[in-house]
Amino acid sequence: MADSLLELQRRLQHVFSNPVLLIQALTHRSFSIDHYERLEFLGDSVLNLAVSDLLYRRLGTLPEGDLSRVRANLVKQETLHQLAVGLGLPDVIRLGEGEVRSGGQKRPSILADTLEALVGAVYLDAGYAAAQALVHRLFEAVEINPQMDAIGKDPKTELQEWLQGRKMKLPLYKVVATIGLAHKQSFDVECEIPELRLSERGIGGSRRSGEQAAAAAMLLTIKAKVKT
Numbered sequence: 001m002a003d004s005l006l007e008l009q010r011r012l013q014h015v016f017s018n019p020v021l022l023i024q025a026l027t028h029r030s031f032s033i034d035h036y037e038r039l040e041f042l043g044d045s046v047l048n049l050a051v052s053d054l055l056y057r058r059l060g061t062l063p064e065g066d067l068s069r070v071r072a073n074l075v076k077q078e079t080l081h082q083l084a085v086g087l088g089l090p091d092v093i094r095l096g097e098g099e100v101r102s103g104g105q106k107r108p109s110i111l112a113d114t115l116e117a118l119v120g121a122v123y124l125d126a127g128y129a130a131a132q133a134l135v136h137r138l139f140e141a142v143e144i145n146p147q148m149d150a151i152g153k154d155p156k157t158e159l160q161e162w163l164q165g166r167k168m169k170l171p172l173y174k175v176v177a178t179i180g181l182a183h184k185q186s187f188d189v190e191c192e193i194p195e196l197r198l199s200e201r202g203i204g205g206s207r208r209s210g211e212q213a214a215a216a217a218m219l220l221t222i223k224a225k226v227k228t
Contacts, residue, residue: 004092011087012118014134016125025121026089028110029185030096036117037207043120046128050119050135051075055144062146068164070146072157074139077208080112083138089114109206155215159191162222168195171218173211176201189214198222 005022009015016022021039029035051074055067062070073079084090090105093114104110115138123131160170177188189210192199200221202213 004088008088008092012122012134013137014122014126014130016121018125021121021125022118023094025117026092026114027094028096028099028104028114030099030104031094036114039117039120039124040113040207041120042123043116043118043131046123046131047075047116047119047135050132051139053132054136054139058144059146065161065164066146069161070144072160074142074144076154076157077108077112079142080115081108083142084111084115087115087138089118109208113206113208155212155219159215159219159222162219163193168193171215173214175207175210179203186210191215191218193218196222198225 005019009022024034025036025039027035029037048071051071052067055062055070055074059067059070089111093105093110095104095110099105099110119131119135122134163170172192172194174190174192175187176190179186179188186203186205187207187210188201188203189207190199190201191211191214198218198221200214200217202210202215202217204210204213
């Protein structure tokens with residue numbers, strides 16, 4: 001395991017001053033109570049800021065709505081999953097036996113969440129500049145252009161674009177409850193849009209999929225109640 005962690009840090013181009021953060025970022029809740037979800041929460045925000053900065057610099061005068069659309073493509077689960085596989089995360093993530101048997105090391109949602117946790121871990125270990133540099137390196141090989149279209153948009157992306165197109169604030173997501181045993185939990189997530197006084201909930205096998213389910217429910221409510 002030690003050799004694998006050294007190799008991962010080489011690929012990240014970041015050697016952790018506090019190796020505990022690296023271990024935590026690679027630990028799923030099915031393996032230990034010291035898991036990556038808090039780091040994932042932090043890393044999600046750092047990732048969005050770093051990608052926003054990258055796009056602001058690279059795409060010149062592209063308007064806000066188009067920048068948001070391109071960013072949504074870059075931070076969606078599919079893209080993060082591909083980057084995680086490229087880093088070799090399936091070989092180093094720590095999962096409980098149940099998750100290993102069910103193929104958790106290959107599950108896109110888990111790998112995407114782990115990548116976000118690593119970004120959060122680098123941020124805590126060395127500050128924003130180091131985390132930003134990591135994000136920029138990760139996306140070096142990803143094609144970025146103004147024509148990127150969110151074909152087959154996931155519900156969170158579609159909801160975000162609907163709100164931004166009407167100059168509204170982004171929705172608020174909150175885990176209301178967790179259901180089931182640690183190795184096989186479901187997340188009950190609430191999606192709230194204060195400006196519309198709307199709230200919907202969804203359940204998924206991860207926080208990310210719970211948010212997607214809540215966003216999908218919100219889209220159905222919006223289409224039924226709000227004039228588009």
